[in-house]
Amino acid sequence: MTIPFDDIGPTKILQLHAPRIPMRAVVVIDNTARGPALGGIRVSPRVGVEEVARLARTMTFKSALADLPHGGGKAGIIADPRAPNIELIFRTFARLIKNLTEYIPAPDMGCHEDAMAWIQDEIGRVAGLPEEIGGLPLDKLGATGHGLAECAEVACAHAGLDLAGARVAIQGFGSVGKAAARFLAAKGAMIVAVSDSRGAVYQPGGLDVTQLLAVKKETGRIAAGGAGQVLPGEELFQVDCDILVPAATPDVIHEGNAGAIKARLILQGANIPATARAEQILAERGVLLVPDFIANAGGLIMAALEYARRSEAEAFAAITDKIRANTRLILDKARSEGILPRAAAESIARERVVKAMRFREYTYT
Numbered sequence: 283m284t285i286p287f288d289d290i291g292p293t294k295i296l297q298l299h300a301p302r303i304p305m306r307a308v309v310v311i312d313n314t315a316r317g318p319a320l321g322g323i324r325v326s327p328r329v330g331v332e333e334v335a336r337l338a339r340t341m342t343f344k345s346a347l348a349d350l351p352h353g354g355g356k357a358g359i360i361a362d363p364r365a366p367n368i369e370l371i372f373r374t375f376a377r378l379i380k381n382l383t384e385y386i387p388a389p390d391m392g393c394h395e396d397a398m399a400w401i402q403d404e405i406g407r408v409a410g411l412p413e414e415i416g417g418l419p420l421d422k423l424g425a426t427g428h429g430l431a432e433c434a435e436v437a438c439a440h441a442g443l444d445l446a447g448a449r450v451a452i453q454g455f456g457s458v459g460k461a462a463a464r465f466l467a468a469k470g471a472m473i474v475a476v477s478d479s480r481g482a483v484y485q486p487g488g489l490d491v492t493q494l495l496a497v498k499k500e501t502g503r504i505a506a507g508g509a510g511q512v513l514p515g516e517e518l519f520q521v522d523c524d525i526l527v528p529a530a531t532p533d534v535i536h537e538g539n540a541g542a543i544k545a546r547l548i549l550q551g552a553n554i555p556a557t558a559r560a561e562q563i564l565a566e567r568g569v570l571l572v573p574d575f576i577a578n579a580g581g582l583i584m585a586a587l588e589y590a591r592r593s594e595a596e597a598f599a600a601i602t603d604k605i606r607a608n609t610r611l612i613l614d615k616a617r618s619e620g621i622l623p624r625a626a627a628e629s630i631a632r633e634r635v636v637k638a639m640r641f642r643e644y645t646y647t
């Protein structure tokens with residue numbers, strides 16, 4: 283498979299293989315004109331180069347829009363995150379990227395802070411460390427969920443919705459989904475449906491977020507606790523709600539289900555959760571969509587500030603300021619130019635990256 287090049291990247295694609303472990307991985311450095319690429323490691327038996335390349339591009343745009351001194355990159359380790367030798371897999375991955383200094387790894391799906399600590403131990407270059415060794419535990423603190431709630435407030439005003447009392451459905455109840463539920467509920471939103479990989483729960487009158495968190499912690503299954511009506515996971519996209527937050531895997535909103543979505547506002551908690559065609563269908567139906575590289579930038583902003591040795595309070599303040607300002611910026615631009623919010627965000631990000639590239643030679647380390 284060949285990954286297409288365009289005017290900004292990708293600049294480097296690596297396939298790593300340590301057969302005796304075994305450890306197999308892909309790293310894509312999309313663009314580093316603004317600084318070293320900061321991007322998560324996705325651990326999944328199904329992750330592949332195409333997905334990693336798309337995610338790496340998302341990181342380039344996310345960093346540029348958040349005005350961080352970083353470029354975009356991403357890694358995928360092809361493994362079960364629960365593999366008994368997962369520490370060895372991470373340590374081997376770290377040793378193999380030791381000299382790839384233009385890439386700073388961070389957590390993504392299938393990763394946890396301990397894994398970042400193992401990488402730090404091997405190569406001393408990582409973000410998303412446990413607090414015991416100086417990190418800002420972005421998943422535990424809910425950096426991305428906090429950013430999504432700030433984004434929701436601005437986008438709701440734009441869409442003529444009131445966040446207080448708005449009905450929210452969240453796909454995925456991991457780090458992002460759980461924190462989004464907490465922070466959105468704290469702003470008065472009503473969480474009516476939540477799903478994980480094993481099913482969904484729906485309660486039109488509102489679910490109790492504290493109870494959901496406890497059920498997930500105790501059983502590992504959101505649908506196990508009797509909090510509401512149990513539905514197959516896919517039906518989450520059809521429930522009656524005002525705001526939909528996909529916070530799980532790529533391309534879950536597609537041509538086949540975009541027409542049935544009832545929400546008026548979609549905040550992309552996950553990276554690349556909708557196909558291009560689905561985003562077009564949603565726009566034609568008048569659904570407002572805030573793309574991933576604006577809505578879910580909270581985790582990246584906190585990771586970048588941790589790397590720059592800044593405090594938790596500074597990170598939260600930066601997330602609030604940057605995400606609110608960017609949501610307003612791209613929604614206003616989209617409205618005034620009659621374009622999709624994604625196109626508005628991409629054009630701003632691309633312009634910043636291209637400008638930085640003028641100052642750099644071929645390799646941007």
Ligand code: NAD
Binds near residue numbers: 393480531552553
């Ligand atoms: P996670 O591994 O903590 O949680 C993922 C959740 O999605 C789990 O609850 C899992 O059960 C669920 N899930 C998987 N497949 C599903 C399906 N088909 N239907 C419903 N639920 C499903 O991962 P995370 O860190 O929460 O990341 C989720 C998404 O958000 C990813 O796309 C990631 O790239 C993106 N993201 C994460 C962060 C962050 O701060 N962690 C920041 C920006 C973007």
